[in-house]
Amino acid sequence: MKQIISFYYEKFTKFFKNTKSNGFLYFIAFIESIFFPLPTDPFFIPYVLAQKKFYKLVLITSTFSVVGGGITYLLGSVFYQEISSFLFVKSPKIFSSVEDFNEKFEEIGYLIILIGGFSPFPFKITCFASGVLGINFFSFMFLSFVSRFSRFILVAYFIAKYGNKALDLIKDNMKKITMILLVILIILIFLKLTDVMS
16 A cells, blocks of 8 residues: 555656646636635645745646636626626525625725635636626726736745744644734735825
8 A cells, every 4th residue: 555655646746746737727827716626726736745845837827727716706797797697596605705705895996806816715706796786997907917826936935944843834724824914914004005195
């Protein structure tokens, strides 16, 4: 049994080390933003562990994730009125998530996109609901990239520095990290607005 595990471990490690296999990760990041039920992180982490040089990996993974999110935004923008009654009956959880997003957007505005792209909250819901609300597409794409890049660069940094021990650290503290970054962001926006008004 140990020999079998060792064999497959070596095969997977070799696969993740090969930069030609990165397309698989980018594809996962793309479809995760549209329909794939699993987050990109479990696929992203082995690549970081295997390749170490993660900056390009983070940049391209973030880009594919946001492009997929753009497609989901357009689906929400065009088709929500037609499928909202279907979701209400067949997928009440998705319908409820979209409605919750709409309410939170009314409360805190564009910050919800940053939170949705960074936090454990499904990014596809953030994208779809943004389309439903008719949020400015370019603002949505920019803020989505900022949030997704921030998430992936943070995960990659901790994984590259601390290895497998970082997995538990990220899992246990993702919500806290999200809140800290949100507070910093609010402070920066406040300082910027104060500077503009003065």
